[in-house]
Amino acid sequence: MEEKEVLVKVEGLSKKFCKDLKTSLWYGIKDLLSNLNGNQAERSLREKEFWAVKDINFELRRGECLGLIGHNGAGKSTLLKMLNGLINPDAGKITIKGRVGALIELGAGFNPILTGRENIYNNGAVLGFTRKEIEEKLEEIIDFAEIREFIDMPVQNYSSGMKVRLGFAVAAQMKPDVLIIDEVLAVGDLGFILKCFKTIDLILPNTAIIFVSHSMPQVSRLCDEIILLERGRSEFQGKDIAKAIDLYYGHFTNNQKNIVFTDGSLELENVELLDVENVENEIAQILWNGHLKIYFRFRVRNPKMEIPNFNVSIFDKEQRPLAILQENLKPSNFKIKNGTFEFVVIHRNIQLSKGIYSINMHVSKGKFNTPILRINDILKFQILHDKDIWPPFLLASTFEKPT
Amino acid sequence: MSLETKIYQRENNFGLGDLLKASLKDIYSSRFLARQIAERDIKAQYRQSYLGIIWAFITPLATAAVWVFLNLSGTIRVTDTGIPYPVYAFSGTLIWSIIVEAINAPTSSTNSARSILTKINFPKEALVISGIYKLLFNSSVKIVLLLAFIFLFGIGFHWSIFLLPVAIFIALVFGTTIGLFLTPVSILYRDVGKIVSVGLSFLMYATPVVYAIPDTGIMKTLMEINPISPIILTTRNMLTGTMPEYLGYYIVIILLAIPLLFVGLVFYRISIPIIVERMSA
Structure with missing residues (x-):
């Protein structure tokens, strides 16, 4: 296939920001003055400044979508502002061809007192439409926003969803x-x-799209290249979406296991995965279709306590619940010895898709399932497979001749 | 297919001429936006009010009324103005208010557009132009009021009245030019806006707004240096059909204001990214 034309070219792009407001304002005055004679000088960090974006390079062609991910404050919005021409870079160069549209704020230019219809003109004008263009598209916009009934009502009485719909329309x-x-x-x-x-x-x-989001399903759905920003620098850049997303989640994995609730009668002493393939970055790895074996040891306060019910559930990186393991049998087949008891939960032929998962545990007792202990992120494990898929399960299957 | 190419980089490697050309081009291309913003603000301003447009001249009328009262009651004795004092005071305060609004207009339009400035790229010149539109709208109401006064006090019709809109427009250009230079700084520092408003309220008394230039003394010198004096006086002359006294100085001011307006536009244009950078979203 013929390569389409490059619409966005970014070379060595950097931007610095100041941490202190008063200093920032003073630098602003200085910049205003130095701007008058072109401001050609090389820029280095002044006192209290830091690089909000440092040395970003990429090229984007028509039909491609670049995802910008990174945790809060990584420099995504600053980068977007430069791409949108709102602020000038401190180093480097952006070359953009064609008409640039920005979905950064929907409904810009709305005045709350005026009606929806009037505000379509206000918003359209800010986005660069002419009056004629807006008049031609007015009906289409109202239908798309699905607010025909309320189009002549002041926007201040709209729900926030209606405002956003109108803005997007x-x-x-x-x-x-x-x-x-x-x-x-x-x-x-x-x-x-x-x-x-x-x-x-x-x-x-x-169109060439530059997409910033914290929603990885959206990113993986739209993007074919990703830049992972970390403190203004590009930590990862490439077409391997899955790897980028893994790295992104990697930033959040070091959270400690946390006890959400306990009544004190039970204490988790040890937990580990058995028969693992390998351990990397303290995360145990299991082959797809292998066996998930989790060893638990608990200490009890009252040696005569009845063995409670254990619920083990599996969550994905976005903390979405994926599965829950069957409860332990009652009466239970393990006994309290020396104030502790232990057991292994086994799930055979685990068919989760490639990725990192975490385990939560919920312990309750009695007929009414009174909670006694709840721990999130007890441990993490990684499923290894060569196939990269987005759904959480890769279920073993065969394709056969119909009988 | 030819696509417009934009380059953003550190150096602003354009000459004054190129920047001015770009600025004027944006003014032309954003004429609808400018009108739309002005329309929006004017509509919104009056939709929640019954007296509406009347508020536009209540302030200058009140100021003038105070001076008319002070003069009539003999509390303050002003130099002979040559025309009925109420006309002098009313015309002075109205023209003064137009100039003050023009000075503040670029700053206030830019300030009120903060939220879109930090998120959407649009021709910023539209903000300045929309400010001028709003001024023209408000001023035209005031002109009607002024004309009513002229006939009410029996000064009668003069052909020079047709020059009044031109004179008002020049007052707008003069004020906007000053405003354009003040805007970037006064958006960064709130102090500037305060200083300007305090300064202007002092300056009013060094301008022939409510009393004529005295024949002698330091005030005479001050008022004759003050560049706003010829604007007020000449505009008032157009209104009353008297021979302008400071026409020479007035023409000098016009000749300075027009090129400075263009420089102001360029300064405004290159300053906006720096302001946006320091501005909260």
Whole structure:
């Protein structure tokens, strides 16, 4: 296939920010003055400054989508502001071809007192439409936003969802060559989000998209290249989406196991995975379709206590519950000895897809399942497989001749 | 297919001429946006009010009324103004308020657009132009009021009245030019706005707004140096049909204000990214 034209080219892009407001304002005055004579000088960090974005390079062609991920404060929004031409870089160069559209704030230019209809014109004007263009698209916008009934009501009485829908309906009329999207899709209900994605899918083939999000399912769905930002620097850059997402989650994995609730009668002494393949970065690895064997040892306060019910559940990296293991039998087949008891939970032929998972435990007693202990993130494990898929399960299957 | 190419980098490697050309081009291309912003603000301003437009001249009328009262009651004796004092005071305060609004307009339009400035890239010149639109709207209301006064006090019609809109427009250009230079700094530091408003309220008394230039003394020198004096006086002359006294100085001011307006536009244009950077979202 013929390579499409490069629409965005970013070379050695850097931007510094100041940590202190008063100093920042003073630097602002200085910059205003030095700007008057071109400000060609090399820029280095002044006192109290830091690099918010440092040395970013990429190229983006029509039809491609670049994902920018990284935790809060990693420099994503600063990078977007530079791409959008709102602020000037301190080093490096951005070359953008064509019309740039930004979905950074929906409904910019809205005045709450004015009606929805009037605000379509306000918002459209800010986005660069002419009056004629807006008039032509007015009906389409109202229908897309699904607020015909309320279009002549002041926007201040709209629900936040309605405001966002109206804003997106106007923005969706843009036919940009380069589209910048910053987390706006996080608001709104499911129907709205699906609609947004449908619109983006439609324009993607003719557009270069730069997409910032904390939602990895969205990122993996849209993007074909990722930059993982960490303290303004690019920590990972490439087309291996799964690896980038793993690295991103890696930043959050070092959280300690936490006891959410305990009544003091039970204490987890030891937990570990048995028969593991390998241990990397303190995470035990198991082959796909191998056996998940978790060893537990508990200390009890009252040696005569009845063995409670143990619920072990598996969560993915986004803390979504995926599965729960069957409860222990009653009466239980293990006994308290020297104030402790131990057992191994086994799940054979685990068919979770490649990735890192964590285990939560919930212990309760009696007929009414009174909680006595709840621990999140007891341990993590990684499933190894050569196939990279997004759904949480890769279920073993065979394709056979019908009988 | 040819696509417009934008380059963002540290150096702003354009000459004054190129920047001015870009600025004027953006003013033209964003004419709808500018109108829309002005329309939005004017509509929104009056939708929640019954008296509406009347508020636009209540402040200058009140100031003038105070001076008319002080003068009539003999508390303050002003130099002979040559025309009925109420006309003098009303016209002075109205023209003064137009100039003050023009000085504040670029700052206030830019300030009120903070939330979109930090998120959306649009021609910023539209903010300045929308400010001028709003001023023109408010001023036209005031002109009608002024004309009413002229006839009410029997000064009558003069052909020079047709020059009044031109004179008002020049006052707007003068104020906007000053405003453009103040805006970047006054957005960074709130102090500047305060200093300007305090300074202007002092300056009003060194301008022939509510009394004429005295014949002698330090005040005469001050008022004759003050560049706002010829603007107020000449505009008032257009209104009353008297021969402008400070026409020479007035023309000098116009000749300075127009090129400075362009420099101001360029300064505003290159300052915006720096302001946005230091501005909270």
